[in-house]
C-alpha cells in the first residue's frame with residue numbers, strides 16, 4: 001500500500017473519529033446527569049435509607065441475579081436477609097424492591113385495603129387468567145371477591161367431600177404400580193388435584209370418553225410449566241423475546257384448549273340455568289340467600305377450619321350461616337347463580353374466575369401434599385402418630401371419610417400446617433405500593449411505586465418466632481403456641497382482605513387426600529431434608545423431585 005493511500009485512510013478515520021468521540025462524550029454526560037438526577041429524587045433517597053447491597057449506576061443490584069439459577073436465587077435471598085435484617089432493599093435499575101420479613105410490617109401491607117395491587121411479575125398470568133381474582137385490582141377485585149367468597153362457603157365445601165374421596169381412592173389405585181420403587185409423587189398429586197378441580201370448579205370430569213376434560217387437564221398442567229419457565233429463564237421474561245419463541249406458540253395452543261372448554265361450559269351451564277329459571281325450577285336454597293344471610297349474621301367467631309388463629313377474615317364470616325341442605329354445585333354453577341341474582345358478572349368474567357381457580361387450586365395443593373408425604377417418609381415417628389389418629393377414627397373399616405371425620409384429624413391438621421410453614425407453596429408474595437408506607441419495625445418510609453416482597457419462607461424460618469425453625473415439629477401448631485404468636489408470622493395462605501380464597505377448600509381436600517393415602521400405604525424415604533433442592537419459583541418445588549417409596553398397609 002502506498003504511503004499516500006495510508007495517509008488518506010488515516011485522515012478519513014480521524015475525521016470519523018471526531019464525531020464519534022463527541023457523540024460518546026455527550027452520551028456519557030447525559031447518562032451522568034440522568035444518574036445524578038435520579039439519585040436526587042425523593043423515591044431513590046428514601047429507598048437508599050433502607051439497608052441493602054451496594055447498587056451500581058443504571059443496573060442497581062441486577063448484576064446479583066446474573067447467571068443464577070432458581071435454587072441459587074432462593075439461597076442468596078436467604079443470605080441477604082441474614083446480612084441486612086428484616087427490612088432490606090434492592091434496586092432493579094432505578095426500581096426499588098423492598099423485602100419484608102417482620103410480621104408487624106407485613107401486617108401493614110397485607111391487612112390494608114389500600115395496598116392491594118399486585119406487582120408487575122403477575123403479568124405472565126394475564127393471557128390465561130385475564131382479570132381474574134388473583135391479578136385484578138381496585139373495584140373489580142373488591143366486587144368479585146365479595147361475589148366469589150360465598151362459593152367457598154363451608155356448606156358448599158362439605159358437598160365436595162365425595163369428590164375428594166373418589167379421586168383420592170383413584171390415585172391410591174394408580175399409585176399401586178409404584179409400590180416398592182422410588183418415584184416422584186408430585187406427578188400423581190398434580191394429576192389428582194386437576195381432576196378434583198375439574199369436577200368442583202366446572203362440574204366436568206376427566207374420563208376417557210370425555211376427551212375434552214382430559215385435554216383440558218393436560219393443558220392446565222403444561223400451562224403451569226410454561227409460567228414456571230417464564231419465571232425461571234431471564235430471556236423468556238421479556239415479551240419481546242418470548243413472543244417469537246416456540247413456547248409462545250405452544251402457549252397459544254394450550255390457551256385455545258383451556259379457554260375453548262371454559263367458554264363452552266360457561267355457555268352450556270348458563271343456558272341450562274336460564275331454561276330452568278324460565279320453567280320456574282329455581283335451585284334451593286340459592287346462593288343469593290346465603291349471601292343475604294351472611295350480611296346480617298357476622299358477629300360471633302366460629303372458624304371451623306382455622307389457621308390456628310383467633311383472627312378472622314371474610315371466609316370465616318361466611319361460615320356462620322348453615323344452609324342446612326346438601327347440593328353439590330360446581331363453583332361455575334354458583335357464579336352463574338350469583339350473576340343471575342343481579343350481580344355484575346359477565347360470561348367472560350365468570351370464565352376468568354373459573355380459570356383462576358383451576359390455576360391457583362392446582363399447583364399449590366400438588367406441592368403442599370407432595371411435601372407432606374416426603375416429610376412423613378422421613379419422620380416415620382410423626383407418620384405413626386398420624387396413622388394412629390386415622391386408625392382411631394376409622395378402625396379397620398374401609399368407609400370413606402366424612403366432613404366430621406376431617407374435623408377429628410387434629411394431628412394431621414398440625415402436620416399440614418407445619419409442612420406449609422417449612423415449605424410454603426407460595427414462598428413470596430409481591431405487591432406494588434401506590435402510597436408511601438411508614439414501617440412499624442424501623443423508621444423507614446417505603447415510597448409509592450415500590451415493589452414490596454413479603455418473604456413468607458423466611459418469616460416461617462425465623463428462630464425468634466419458631467424455636468428450632470429448621471426442625472419439622474407439628475407441635476408448633478398446638479393451640480397454646482399459635483395463640484402466643486403474631487398473626488402475620490404464619491402466612492402460607494397470605495392474610496388480610498386478599499388472603500387465599502381457597503384455603504378452607506385446600507385444607508379439607510388435603511385432609512381427605514392424605515388420610516386416604518396413609519390408610520392404604522406407609523410412606524418411606526431414604527432421604528434427609530438437607531437433600532431437598534428447593535426451587536423458589538411462583539410455587540415452591542423440589543428440583544430433585546418429590547421422591548418417596550410406598551409400602552402397602554395390608
Ligand code: HEM
Pocket residue numbers: 133134135145356357360361362364365368420424425426429430491492493494497498499500501502503505506
Ligand atoms: C395449599 C394450598 C394453597 C396455598 C398455600 C395457597 C396460597 C395462596 C396465597 C399465598 C395467595 C395470595 C397470593 C398473592 O397475594 O399473591 C392465594 C390467593 C388465592 N388463592 Fe390460594 N392457595 C392454596 C390453595 C388454593 C385453592 C385450592 C384455591 C381454589 C380452589 C385457591 C384460590 C386462590 C385464589 C382465587 C386466590 C386469589 C385471592 C385474591 O386475590 O382475592 N388457592 N393463595
